[in-house]
Amino acid sequence: MRMDAHPNAHRIIEQTASEAYGRLLSYLAVHWRDLQAVEDALGDAFVAALETWPKVGIPDKPEAWLVTAARRRLIDRARRSRVSASALPTLLALSEEAQRLASAGADLPDERLRMMFLCTHPDIDPAMRTPLMLQTVLGVDAARIASAFIVKPATMGQRLTRAKAKIRAQRLTFEPTDAEEMPARLDAVLEAVYAAYGSGWDEAGPADSPGRSLTKEAIELGRLLVRFVPGEPEAHGLLALMLHCEARLPARHDDEGNYVPLSEQDGARWDAERMQEAERHLHAASQHGRLGRFQLMAAIQSVHAQRLRTGRTEWGAIAQLYEGLVQLQPTLGALVGRAAAVAEAYDAHRGLELLEAIPAAAVASYQPYWALAGHLYKRLHRDDEARTAYSRAIGLSTDMSVRRFLSRQAAML
Amino acid sequence: MSYTLMFYESQDDFAARTDPERQKEYLAGWTHYVHALREAGIVVFGSGLHAPDKAATMKRRGGELAVQDGPFAETKEQLGGIFVIDVPDLDTALEWAARGPVDTVEVRENLPALK
Numbered sequence: 001m002r003m004d005a006h007p008n009a010h011r012i013i014e015q016t017a018s019e020a021y022g023r024l025l026s027y028l029a030v031h032w033r034d035l036q037a038v039e040d041a042l043g044d045a046f047v048a049a050l051e052t053w054p055k056v057g058i059p060d061k062p063e064a065w066l067v068t069a070a071r072r073r074l075i076d077r078a079r080r081s082r083v084s085a086s087a088l089p090t091l092l093a094l095s096e097e098a099q100r101l102a103s104a105g106a107d108l109p110d111e112r113l114r115m116m117f118l119c120t121h122p123d124i125d126p127a128m129r130t131p132l133m134l135q136t137v138l139g140v141d142a143a144r145i146a147s148a149f150i151v152k153p154a155t156m157g158q159r160l161t162r163a164k165a166k167i168r169a170q171r172l173t174f175e176p177t178d179a180e181e182m183p184a185r186l187d188a189v190l191e192a193v194y195a196a197y198g199s200g201w202d203e204a205g206p207a208d209s210p211g212r213s214l215t216k217e218a219i220e221l222g223r224l225l226v227r228f229v230p231g232e233p234e235a236h237g238l239l240a241l242m243l244h245c246e247a248r249l250p251a252r253h254d255d256e257g258n259y260v261p262l263s264e265q266d267g268a269r270w271d272a273e274r275m276q277e278a279e280r281h282l283h284a285a286s287q288h289g290r291l292g293r294f295q296l297m298a299a300i301q302s303v304h305a306q307r308l309r310t311g312r313t314e315w316g317a318i319a320q321l322y323e324g325l326v327q328l329q330p331t332l333g334a335l336v337g338r339a340a341a342v343a344e345a346y347d348a349h350r351g352l353e354l355l356e357a358i359p360a361a362a363v364a365s366y367q368p369y370w371a372l373a374g375h376l377y378k379r380l381h382r383d384d385e386a387r388t389a390y391s392r393a394i395g396l397s398t399d400m401s402v403r404r405f406l407s408r409q410a411a412m413l
Numbered sequence: 414m415s416y417t418l419m420f421y422e423s424q425d426d427f428a429a430r431t432d433p434e435r436q437k438e439y440l441a442g443w444t445h446y447v448h449a450l451r452e453a454g455i456v457v458f459g460s461g462l463h464a465p466d467k468a469a470t471m472k473r474r475g476g477e478l479a480v481q482d483g484p485f486a487e488t489k490e491q492l493g494g495i496f497v498i499d500v501p502d503l504d505t506a507l508e509w510a511a512r513g514p515v516d517t518v519e520v521r522e523n524l525p526a527l528k
Contacts, residue, residue: 150507364453365508394442395449398511407441 009053016062017046021139024063026115027108028070030174035136035164037077038070045069063108112137113228114174116221120188121172128163129192135160137224138217148213186229190238190294193221197242215246226281236285237295243278244301247271259401263344267308275305296325300337315345332358336368339376348379367396371406383413414522415457415499416506421517422493427464442514450496450509461494490517497523 021042028038045066059065119133131149134140146156166172176185196218222239229235251269254260282302285295300321307313322338335358343351355373363369370393377386390410397403429439443461450456465484472479484491493515500506503522510518 150511151504152507155503365449388448391445391448392452394445395447396512403442403445403514407438407445 006054006057009058010050012058012062013046013049013053016049016066017139020063020066022112022115022137023108023110024066024070025136025139026111028067028074029118029136030111030114032074033171034168036161036168037074039136041070041073041077042066044073067108111174112224116189116192116225116228117175117185118167118172120185120192121167122185122188123166123170123172124163125159126188126191128159129188130195131156131160132163133192133221134196134214134217138220140214140217145214186232186234189225190234193218193225194238194241194294196221197245215242215249218242219246230284231288233285233288233290234292234294236281237292237298240278240281240285240298241294241301243274243281244298244305247274247278247305253401257401259399259405261405262304263313267305270305270308275308278302278305291324293325293328296321296328300325313344315341319345332362332366333368336366336372340372343372343376343379348376352376352380365396367393370396374406374409378409378413386410386413414502414506415497416503417521417523418496418498418506418510418513419492419519419521420494420496420513420515421490421519422515423490426493426515427491430464446512446514449512450498455498455500455509457497457499459494459496462492465491 025038025042028042029035032038048069049062049066053059115137116133119136120129124132131142131145134145135142142157142160143153146153149156151159176182196214198215198218219239219242222235222242225232225235226239247270248262248265250271251265251267252260260266278298279302282295282298285298300318303314303317303321319338319341322334322341325334326338336355339351339355339358341351342354352373355369355376358369370389374386374390374393377383377389387410390406390413394403394406394410397406426439429435432439447459450459466482468482468484470481470483470485472481472485498506498509500509503520506520506522510520
């Protein structure tokens with residue numbers, strides 16, 4: 001057994017890695033565009049810390065130590081590969097800045113927003129923006145990202161590598177260069193964070209969504225974004241939406257592990273603290289007088305949450321909000337959600353009409369559509385159609401508890 | 414592109430096929446899944462397989478032919494059925510694998526037919 005002079009070192013390194021990884025990586029990457037090289041260098045720096053800190057003690061400024069170590073690796077690498085002599089001054093300046101900030105007792109500048117912009121650059125494949133952001137900003141490993149998105153890990157690894165190579169080769173820029181470009185770029189960031197959360201949650205009843213295993217990470221990204229752009233109402237809206245959905249987590253399953261749809265959930269099991277936080281952000285968003293889709297989605301969840309106080313769900317209000325959402329962006333989720341709300345607020349016929357107006361080709365493998373279709377046919381006593389729709393919904397579900405729930409619904413016909 | 418989904422089942426799954434109490438639920442899981450697959454219009458071929466204890470395995474050892482009862486390898490989970498599907502890419506094939514009513518599904522791309 002090895003005796004460590006500083007037994008806390010491992011814990012501190014782990015803590016630094018989880019808290020500061022994305023910050024350190026972003027800081028280094030802003031100065032040194034080769035993301036892959038920066039990742040490797042930072043990884044090496046953490047390994048060096050694991051070897052050194054237990055023996056000599058934890059440095060005063062662990063983060064500055066890590067940046068300096070990573071910088072050294074980058075210089076070695078640049079020298080070895082003789083990439084370009086002009087790169088060295090950048091690295092040296094970087095190291096000097098880190099040293100200067102450390103000795104002044106200041107923190108390294110937080111460049112994670114710029115990193116988020118880089119990950120969602122228009123030239124990056126939209127499907128890779130979220131994985132890239134999860135990996136660089138939060139340090140989530142590629143294997144976990146692959147599982148969350150149901151992609152072969154080797155494929156995910158290759159795609160991440162390719163995206164990073166593209167950033168380097170095409171010298172993609174971090175932030176929008178002009179104000180005109182800003183709204184679209186910010187929208188791409190919001191979209192990528194939302195995709196990390198996994199869409200489809202509870203919107204139209206018993207929907208399941210494979211992205212769910214990264215909800216904590218998505219909320220973390222949402223919180224970061226709100227901190228960086230506090231004046232952006234949609235950032236508040238997105239965070240409010242995710243927090244409201246997350247607050248329901250304890251109520252989504254009963255003690256036997258059975259899935260419970262939103263309308264039947266015990267509101268006492270909802271996480272009050274998260275709901276309050278969600279409401280605060282929704283309120284902050286409303287101060288700007290500029291509505292957007294994430295605020296609308298959050299408002300829908302907020303109306304659901306009000307059932308806890310009033311004892312009833314205001315489906316009319318929800319239907320109106322969905323109407324607004326469909327006007328802004330008629331996604332499948334919004335269209336199915338609107339049909340569900342209209343069916344509850346007015347009558348099942350009208351809901352079904354809206355549902356059946358969605359093109360069949362678009363919903364061939366969209367589970368929420370079939371779950372809602374089963375429900376509405378059942379209410380209209382069209383049992384055969386209900387059975388067929390439930391069967392499709394079950395066959396399209398990936399969540400075991402949702403499958404069992406739908407089977408029970410079908411069995412009641 | 415054509416992919417083969419290989420569904421692995423546990424001893425318990427195989428037992429459920431013939432257990433009067435669990436048979437219906439077991440079969441229903443497959444019925445719904447097959448329904449969704451067929452309606453999506455991607456099925457090339459599909460078949461369930463009888464339990465591995467019914468299998469016969471041919472093995473050549475040093476040129477000598479031997480036939481044994483049972484599957485090729487005794488593992489906890491055994492191949493229970495396959496589906497060949499026609500989808501654009503491996504991502505989509507994995508998406509369908511995730512919907513399967515079993516816990517383990519292997520996905521492989523099929524080689525083009527020999528000329």
